[in-house]
Amino acid sequence: MAGNGNHTTSLNTYLKVYGALLVLTVLTVWIAQFHFGALNTVIAMFIATIKVLVVMYWFMHLNHDTTLNKVVIGSAFFFVFVFFGFIAIDVFSRHNFSTTELSKPQPVQQQTTEEAPKAE
Amino acid sequence: MSTARIDEQGNKVYMQYTDASQQDATGKHGVWLFLVTEVMMFSGLFVAYAIFKSIYPEIFYEGHKFLDWRMGALNTVVLLSSSLTMALSIYYVQKGKNAVAMGHLAFTLLCGAAFMVIKYFEYTHKIHEGLTPGHFFTYANGETANLALYFGIYYCMTGLHGIHVLTGMALIAWVMYRLKKGEFSPTQYTAVEGVGLFWHLVDLIWIYLFPLLYLVS
Amino acid sequence: MGHAHVEGSNYLNHEKGLWSWLTTLDHKRIGILYFISVMFFFLIGGLFALLIRLELMEPGQQYISADFYNQVMTLHGSIMVFMVIIPGIPAFLGNFFLPIMIGAKDVAFPKLNLLSWYCLICGAGIAVSALFAGGIDTGWTFYTPYSIKTSTAVIVFVLGAFVMGFSSILTGLNFIATTHKLRAPGMTMNRMPLFVWALYSTAIIQVLATPVLAITLLLLVAERALGIGFFDASLGGDPVLFQHFFWFYSHPAVYIMILPALGVISELIAAFSRKTIFGYTAIAYSSVAIAAVSFFVWGHHMFVSGQSELAGAIFSGITMLVGVPTAIKLFNWVATMYKGSIRLDSPMLYAIGFMFLFTIGGVTGVMLATMAIDVHLHDTYFVVAHFHYVMVGGTLMAIMGGIYYWFPKMFGYMYSETLARLSWVFIFMGFNITFFPQFILGTQGMPRRYHDYIPEYAWLNKVSTFGSWFIFAGFVIGLISIILAFRKKEKAPMNPWGAKTLEWTIQSPPIHDNFEKIPTVNGGPYEYR
Numbered sequence: 001m002a003g004n005g006n007h008t009t010s011l012n013t014y015l016k017v018y019g020a021l022l023v024l025t026v027l028t029v030w031i032a033q034f035h036f037g038a039l040n041t042v043i044a045m046f047i048a049t050i051k052v053l054v055v056m057y058w059f060m061h062l063n064h065d066t067t068l069n070k071v072v073i074g075s076a077f078f079f080v081f082v083f084f085g086f087i088a089i090d091v092f093s094r095h096n097f098s099t100t101e102l103s104k105p106q107p108v109q110q111q112t113t114e115e116a117p118k119a120e
Numbered sequence: 121m122s123t124a125r126i127d128e129q130g131n132k133v134y135m136q137y138t139d140a141s142q143q144d145a146t147g148k149h150g151v152w153l154f155l156v157t158e159v160m161m162f163s164g165l166f167v168a169y170a171i172f173k174s175i176y177p178e179i180f181y182e183g184h185k186f187l188d189w190r191m192g193a194l195n196t197v198v199l200l201s202s203s204l205t206m207a208l209s210i211y212y213v214q215k216g217k218n219a220v221a222m223g224h225l226a227f228t229l230l231c232g233a234a235f236m237v238i239k240y241f242e243y244t245h246k247i248h249e250g251l252t253p254g255h256f257f258t259y260a261n262g263e264t265a266n267l268a269l270y271f272g273i274y275y276c277m278t279g280l281h282g283i284h285v286l287t288g289m290a291l292i293a294w295v296m297y298r299l300k301k302g303e304f305s306p307t308q309y310t311a312v313e314g315v316g317l318f319w320h321l322v323d324l325i326w327i328y329l330f331p332l333l334y335l336v337s
Numbered sequence: 338m339g340h341a342h343v344e345g346s347n348y349l350n351h352e353k354g355l356w357s358w359l360t361t362l363d364h365k366r367i368g369i370l371y372f373i374s375v376m377f378f379f380l381i382g383g384l385f386a387l388l389i390r391l392e393l394m395e396p397g398q399q400y401i402s403a404d405f406y407n408q409v410m411t412l413h414g415s416i417m418v419f420m421v422i423i424p425g426i427p428a429f430l431g432n433f434f435l436p437i438m439i440g441a442k443d444v445a446f447p448k449l450n451l452l453s454w455y456c457l458i459c460g461a462g463i464a465v466s467a468l469f470a471g472g473i474d475t476g477w478t479f480y481t482p483y484s485i486k487t488s489t490a491v492i493v494f495v496l497g498a499f500v501m502g503f504s505s506i507l508t509g510l511n512f513i514a515t516t517h518k519l520r521a522p523g524m525t526m527n528r529m530p531l532f533v534w535a536l537y538s539t540a541i542i543q544v545l546a547t548p549v550l551a552i553t554l555l556l557l558v559a560e561r562a563l564g565i566g567f568f569d570a571s572l573g574g575d576p577v578l579f580q581h582f583f584w585f586y587s588h589p590a591v592y593i594m595i596l597p598a599l600g601v602i603s604e605l606i607a608a609f610s611r612k613t614i615f616g617y618t619a620i621a622y623s624s625v626a627i628a629a630v631s632f633f634v635w636g637h638h639m640f641v642s643g644q645s646e647l648a649g650a651i652f653s654g655i656t657m658l659v660g661v662p663t664a665i666k667l668f669n670w671v672a673t674m675y676k677g678s679i680r681l682d683s684p685m686l687y688a689i690g691f692m693f694l695f696t697i698g699g700v701t702g703v704m705l706a707t708m709a710i711d712v713h714l715h716d717t718y719f720v721v722a723h724f725h726y727v728m729v730g731g732t733l734m735a736i737m738g739g740i741y742y743w744f745p746k747m748f749g750y751m752y753s754e755t756l757a758r759l760s761w762v763f764i765f766m767g768f769n770i771t772f773f774p775q776f777i778l779g780t781q782g783m784p785r786r787y788h789d790y791i792p793e794y795a796w797l798n799k800v801s802t803f804g805s806w807f808i809f810a811g812f813v814i815g816l817i818s819i820i821l822a823f824r825k826k827e828k829a830p831m832n833p834w835g836a837k838t839l840e841w842t843i844q845s846p847p848i849h850d851n852f853e854k855i856p857t858v859n860g861g862p863y864e865y866r
Contacts, residue, residue, distance in 0.1 A: 008214050009207075018204040025196050029189065032335035041173075044331035051327045059207040060320045061313070066145070068517065069152045076156040079545050080163040082632055084170060087581045090636065090648035091171055135850065136436070136443035136519060146445050146518040153510045157548040164552030164582055168567055171578060254563035254572075266573040272565030276556065 007064035017058045024051050131308045144310045151314040155321050158284075162325055165277045169332060172269060182263055183270030184336035186251055188242070192334035195238050196326060202231030203323045206292075206316045213309045218299060221312075225296045228319065232289040239282055246271070274333055281325055288322050291315045347749070347846040362447035363849060368433035369747070370454050375425050378461065382416035383812070385409050387805055390771070394802040396792050406788035407474035408489070414477030415494070419501050420461050422732055423590065426597035427543075428453065428508050430739050431536045433747060435512060437840045438530045440521025440858060442850050445514035453507035456500055464497025476786055478587070481568040481579045485560050492561055495554045502547045502554075505593070509543025512536050521839075523858035530838045530862040531607075531620050535600020538624040542589045542596070542631060550586035553579070577643045584635035592631040594728060595695075596624055598735030599666055602688050605738050606670045608836040609685035610677025613863040616669035623662035630659045640711045649708050656706035663699055667692060682834070683757035687738030690765050694730025698723055701776065716786070719779025725772045737764070737815065744822065745829030749845040753825075756818035760811050767807025774801045838862045 028047050032040065056062050062070055124134045131140040173180045209224035250258035253275045257268035295315045298304065304312060348365045358366060388409050392400050401409065432450065436443055444450050467473055470490035475483055484491050516537045520529070529537075557579070559565045566572030568579040607614040614620065636644055636652030670692060679685070701723040705711050714720060741757050744750070774797040783794045790798065832841040839862075843852060 008211060011208070011211065014204060014207055014211065018200065021200045021203075022197065025193065025200065028331055029193055029335065032189075032331070032337060035337055040335075040337045041332075044335060045328070048327050048331055052324050055203060055320055055324055055327070059203050060317055065148070069149060072149070072152045072156060073159070076159040076545070079632055080159065080166070083163055083549065083585055084167045086633070086636065086648065086652070087167060087171060087578070088174075089651065090577070090581070090644050091175070091575075093645040093647040094643075095645075134447075136441055136445070136447070138855075142518060146514055149517060150446055150449075150510060150514045153513055153544055156544055157506055157510070160545055161548035161552045164549055164556065167582075168556070168578070171575070172567070176573065254559070254565045256563070266566070269566045269573050272559075272563070272567065276559060276565065280555075 009058060009061070009063065013058065017054060020054060021051055024054075129307050130305070140308060144308070147310045148313060148317075151317045155317060158321055162280070165273070165280065166328065166332075169273050169277065172273060173336075176264075176266065176269065179264045179266055179270045180336050183267055183274065184334060186246065186249070187274075187334050189334045191238055191242055192330050195235050196330045198231050198235050198238070199323045199326050202228045202235075203320050205231070206319050210309065210312055210316055213299070213304055213312055214306055216306045218302075218304070222296060222299055225292055225299065229289055229292045229296070232285050232292070235285055236282065236289075239278065277329055277333065281322070281329060284322050284325070288315075288319045291318060346848065347844065348849045349748075349846050351849040360451070362443070362451060364432050364436050364444050364447065364450055365747075365847060365851075367447075367450050367454055368429050368431075371424060371428040371432060371457070374454070374458060374461075375421055375429055378416055378420035382413055382421055383809070385413035385416065387809060389413060390802040390805040392788065393790070393798050395799070396790055396795050398789065401788075403788040404474065407476075407786070408472040410786055411473050411476050412468070415464070415473070415498070417728075418477055418590075418594075419464070419498055420457070422594045422728055423505055424457055424508070425594075425732065425736055426601065426739065427512070427536055427539055427593070428457070428504070430601065430736075430743065431512065431532075431539075431597060432508070434743065434840055435533055435536050436515060436519070437843065437847065437851050438533050438838055438862075439516065439519065440524050440839055440852065440856050441515060441519040442852065442855070444511045445519055446511050449507045450511055453504045453511070456504035456507065460497045460500030460502075460504065462497070463500060464494050467494035467497065478583060479554075479557060480583075481557070481560065481576045482570065484557060485569055492558050495557055499551055499554045502551050505543045506547045509540035509547070512540035513544060516540070521855050521858055527618070527621070528858055528861050529621075531603035531614065531617070531624075532597075532600040532838075534621040534624045535596050535598075535603070538628040539593050539596045541625070541628050542593050545632070546586045546589040546593075549582065550590075553582040553586065556582070577639065580639050580642050580644075581635070584638045585632075588635035588638065589628075589631040591724075591727075592627055594732050596627060598691070598732040599624065599663075601735040601739040601742075602670065602691050603666070604836075604838065605684050605688035605742055606673050607863045607865075608742070608834050609680045609682060609688065610674045611680070611835065611865050612673055612677035613861070613865055614669065615672035615675075616665070617861065617863070620666050620669050623665045626662045627659060630655070630662070634659060634706075637706050637708075637711070640708050641715050653706055653708040653711075657703065660699060660703050660706075667696060667699075680834075682741075683754060683761055684738045684742035684834075686758060686761045686765075687734045687741065690761065691731060691734040691738065694726055694734065694765075694768065698726030698728075698730055701726065714779055716784055717779035718775040718783045718785055721785050722772045722775035722779060725768075725775070730768055730772070734764075737761075740819075742834070743840070744819070745833050746840055746845045746847070748823070749829050750822045750825070751827045751829045751833065752818050752822035756814055756821065760815035760818060763807050763811030763814060765811075767804050767809075767811055770804030771801050771808060772804070774798075774804075837864055 024047055028044055031043055031047075034040075036043065056073065062073075124132050127133050127140055129140065133140050133143055137143040137146070205224040205227045209221045209228065212218070212221035212224060246252070250260070251271050252258065253272050254268060257271065259267065292315060295312050298311065348363055351363070352361075358370065361367060361370075388401070389406070392398075392406060432444070467490040470493050471488065473489045473491060473494040475487060475489070475491060479491065479495065516529070516533060520526075556565070556567055560568055564572060567574045568576050570576060603614060603620055634652055634656040636648055637656045640649045640653070701719070705714060705720060705723055737760075741752065744752055778794055778797050781794065783790055829845050831843070831845055834841070839856065839858075840847075842856070
């Protein structure tokens with residue numbers, strides 16, 4: 001007993017959830033063949049997030065769990081957003097890097113690391 | 121040593137807890153807190169992915185073509201199935217059907233192994249092609265100059281995830297062993313739930329990894 | 338379930354022998370294990386500090402080469418950060434008193450608690466072994482590209498830090514679960530001592546931030562070993578990204594360092610003013626607020642790193658916010674002392690010293706948060722002075738105050754008040770003599786992490802070094818006061834200070850189970866009048 005009474009999700013529900021996850025996976029692959037540009041990643045992440053929420057709610061039993069545990073895991077995702085968000089603000093407002101050189105068709109060069117010059 | 125007592129239902133309750141119910145709820149809470157640390161740790165890799173993909177979209181497009189989306193999709197189905205059987209094993213423990221639960225745990229373990237086998241084939245194929253991380257990258261026919269960066273991300277993300285799959289498998293084996301010894305009952309099975317939560321997290325990470333690495337357009 | 342305990346039995350003599358200590362699950366014993374370890378690491382880190390100051394006493398090279406200096410300053414910083422200040426209060430005083438203060442018999446996960454100590458010890462061992470494999474000279478911040486290219490033992494050292502990170506994570510996880518689930522009947526969140534609120538807020542940071550350090554260190558190892566190219570510009574990576582990753586942890590980490598200290602001071606001010614703390618709710622929630630806001634400001638360490646001006650401006654603005662909850666605490670302490678019945682016992686001297694020194698450290702922090710000023714002061718001794726004021730003038734003073742406050746409870750003995758006060762005088766004076774000149778040196782342009790400087794900086798450097806000897810003397814006197822207390826064995830009463838939190842209602846030293854019977858709590862923690 002997980003400290004919250006005798007709530008059990010039914011076998012049927014588990015199977016339906018599984019089915020939904022498979023459908024969403026097929027959907028993800030199917031949509032990926034179309035070219036919506038930057039929107040592709042957004043759509044894929046949106047579907048993935050739905051899958052994640054589904055797994056958390058039914059398979060991970062958040063449906064029968066305390067609000068506290070929901071807040072706990074929710075806060076993790078919030079801070080990941082903060083982490084990404086501020087870095088993105090920095091990187092995308094820098095305007096000083098050129099990607100053209102590195103993306104041009106070129107033979108791959110092996111980089112060797114050099115010793116730092118001796119300080120004296 | 122931390123002392124424990126056996127309560128009326130035969131549950132082992134440690135001395136800092138008033139009853140088994142409080143103990144179980146705390147254990148579960150602790151596992152969720154641990155999952156927070158895992159999410160934060162993986163977030164570093166996802167953030168690195170997002171930043172580098174925005175800066176070098178061509179590298180990511182070219183890199184993903186070396187990945188077989190069918191193997192990735194298969195692995196996704198494998199892990200989703202393992203999540204189902206993991207959840208069902210808990211369901212059967214709750215119902216007191218330990219033998220059926222054991223079978224489901226075994227299947228979950230098998231799925232984990234299948235995932236690693238598929239991963240093994242993917243990795244060996246790439247290594248054979250010279251698509252190896254960092255200094256060791258020897259693939260010479262790349263269109264983009266810095267294809268190695270994509271594979272650095274690929275190996276770091278799938279590698280760390282793979283380590284967690286193996287860890288999860290070990291935890292499932294441990295829980296199977298305890299189940300066999302009769303340590304779980306419909307009123308006390310927190311360890312199975314805890315391991316289940318960890319295993320689902322492994323699935324969650326893959327749910328994000330699959331489209332990001334395999335389905336780039 | 339209580340059982341009549343043998344007269345004179347306590348957690349110290351509950352079981353005997355080294356093995357019983359190394360396998361203990363008792364949070365009090367684990368706290369003591371941390372106390373001993375942290376004291377030992379502090380001694381090592383302190384010796385490195387003295388060596389730094391010795392070399393910097395005069396311009397030019399006197400005792401150590403530039404390369405060796407870089408190693409010494411890196412080790413001083415890394416040891417103090419990872420092995421002293423981060424575990425210092427939570428894992429020692431927190432472990433000992435958090436369960437007792439909420440009326441619990443132990444933490445939620447005693448085995449994880451013991452594991453956390455082993456993580457610290459093993460991680461420290463791995464890190465120290467780096468000394469024999471080439472050492473480390475990158476500064477405690479391990480910035481790329483130098484940390485990728487240097488021939489010192491970065492991988493070994495950083496793996497040691499990785500393992501030590503788990504110590505912090507496990508402590509934090511334990512404290513959150515304990516605070517949420519194991520409070521005694523009647524102990525609502527709003528009746529918990531402020532030290533517990535502080536530890537709880539710290540624990541939230543430990544759980545959320547430390548894993549990001551973990552992945553950062555792993556990626557640095559991969560960068561060095563494999564050349565994956567995330568942080569190496571020559572491979573298409575971004576060194577500033579490393580700094581983002583590093584400081585996402587390390588800024589909240591400095592709040593791991595100070596929040597528990599702020600909690601200790603709240604306890605001391607209330608007890609030694611014999612007055613209910615002013616603004617309990619404000620102080621409690623300000624701890625949580627500081628923990629939350631600490632995650633939005635890390636870029637103020639990166640104003641001149643290559644980060645965009647926009648990002649810098651945003652980080653600068655939000656950083657101003659974090660001073661507010663901190664100031665609220667300070668005002669509330671002063672309000673608590675007003676018309677209080679103040680006793681200037683040594684714990685209170687440390688608390689008052691903290692208020693003065695931490696204020697200086699805090700306002701100089703706001704100065705550095707101002708991007709336009711920081712552009713000039715970044716990487717100068719102004720920054721060094723700022724963080725020593727908050728970490729030494731702040732956290733270390735709080736640890737000392739906490740040790741003297743709770744020493745009678747932990748060990749059942751009283752210490753010499755004379756020696757404790759003498760120790761305080763030396764530490765307080767020595768600290769100001771060492772570090773105040775460094776503010777001036779910084780504004781005059783003296784760079785940090787350099788083994789040498791121009792002759793114009795000589796006089797203030799000499800003063801600073803003299804100060805460091807006073808600090809050393811102060812800690813030696815403090816150590817003597819503790820050792821003598823164990824030798825004299827002058828028994829301490831159950832509540833020498835007349836304080837009101839739960840730990841003062843149990844015997845000194847506490848019994849193994851803390852309480853004969855779990856108390857039922859009917860009121861707040863500071864009901865003096």
